[in-house]
Amino acid sequence: MTQTNRRWIYAQAPAGAIETGNFALNDAPVPQPAEGEALVRTTMLSIDPASRAWMAGATYRSKLEPGDVMAGWGLGEVVESRTPALKPGDLVSGEFGWQQFAAVPARHLTKHDPRHRPEHILSVYGITGLTAYFGLLDVGRPRPGETVLVSAAAGAVGNIAGQIARIAGCRVIGTAGGAEKCEWLKRDLGFDAALDYKAGGIYRQLKAAAPEGIDVYFDNTGGDVLSAALSRMNIGGRIACCGNVSQYDTATPAGGPAGVPGLLVTKRIRMEGFIVMDFYGRRRQAEETLARWVEEGRLNPAIDIVDGFDNMPAALTGMFAGKNRGKLLVRV
Ligand SMILES: NC(=O)c1ccc[n+]([C@@H]2O[C@H](COP(=O)([O-])OP(=O)(O)OC[C@H]3O[C@@H](n4cnc5c(N)ncnc54)[C@H](OP(=O)(O)O)[C@@H]3O)[C@@H](O)[C@H]2O)c1
Numbered sequence: 001m002t003q004t005n006r007r008w009i010y011a012q013a014p015a016g017a018i019e020t021g022n023f024a025l026n027d028a029p030v031p032q033p034a035e036g037e038a039l040v041r042t043t044m045l046s047i048d049p050a051s052r053a054w055m056a057g058a059t060y061r062s063k064l065e066p067g068d069v070m071a072g073w074g075l076g077e078v079v080e081s082r083t084p085a086l087k088p089g090d091l092v093s094g095e096f097g098w099q100q101f102a103a104v105p106a107r108h109l110t111k112h113d114p115r116h117r118p119e120h121i122l123s124v125y126g127i128t129g130l131t132a133y134f135g136l137l138d139v140g141r142p143r144p145g146e147t148v149l150v151s152a153a154a155g156a157v158g159n160i161a162g163q164i165a166r167i168a169g170c171r172v173i174g175t176a177g178g179a180e181k182c183e184w185l186k187r188d189l190g191f192d193a194a195l196d197y198k199a200g201g202i203y204r205q206l207k208a209a210a211p212e213g214i215d216v217y218f219d220n221t222g223g224d225v226l227s228a229a230l231s232r233m234n235i236g237g238r239i240a241c242c243g244n245v246s247q248y249d250t251a252t253p254a255g256g257p258a259g260v261p262g263l264l265v266t267k268r269i270r271m272e273g274f275i276v277m278d279f280y281g282r283r284r285q286a287e288e289t290l291a292r293w294v295e296e297g298r299l300n301p302a303i304d305i306v307d308g309f310d311n312m313p314a315a316l317t318g319m320f321a322g323k324n325r326g327k328l329l330v331r332v
Contacts, residue, residue: 008098020313031103040076047328070098123327124301132160134279139240140216144169152220156327177322203228227257241273302326
């Protein structure tokens, strides 16, 4: 193969907030798949806030180091296979990194049904949808009539978690940055209320929107929204800790919320973190349910597509500026 492999290298650790200059483009030969591997041509890449956390230290994966190909999940087409499990033309997802070609062991690839739209495979039927599904239903355990709060509700996981809460018969409140996003959550995605955390006074806004308190909080952000939610939880409330996006893009993360463990004890709150992979064995069942909701028009997964591989770093910095509505993807 005479083509080159265009790659984005994580070139320099951010000093504070991430910048496009932290990445550098580089051309390399297209990798040769080893025995048991497939060569995949990347068609779409997922932009994820966790990328920033991977630069700061070890998480559920090892720390990224300058010089590494930038890590990331994507969708692609098998162009050469040295495994009986896959053949050229197969549609697969996996951790390809920010590059146009990747040689990946077959056991690390998931083969997909081409009848689903590519942007849905990387959103509602992928990590995003499964995170929202298991995080809300298994960890949050909402009951009909309860009040559910979701932070970063206009983002990928948040918009789906909020819509699942609505399907579960709950009253749903979202937080998002800016009046326009809040209006969109109510108008297009069926949220009962939406609070602009950037306008300030989030505790006051939350108290006004949920005078009877919160039963389930799906926490994507940590920070101020978590502090406000903790103080407004009802007895027996559940907090599903999904992520901490308010603290990723900084060299100086804020301290944790005040009142823990006192509030947890007196209100018998269960606060539980989870990683979507914990539920991977049950993903088919979740995918079927999510697909049924999408087909029935009850779930409208929001997608935000940026065109062009060269725009990967700008897409990631834009996410921290809150530019995306729904799942942010880059068409390679
Ligand atoms: N536990 C798991 O297995 C798992 C799996 C996937 C994702 N996650 C977590 O889920 C959360 C959402 O991820 P996602 O992929 O769906 O991304 P996303 O919500 O589509 O994008 C991130 C959003 O966070 C908001 N944000 C950025 N800076 C913020 C700040 N300082 N304070 C509050 N909000 C801020 C922005 O929206 P605004 O305009 O509203 O600010 C932005 O659109 C993240 O915490 C991520 O780490 C966890």
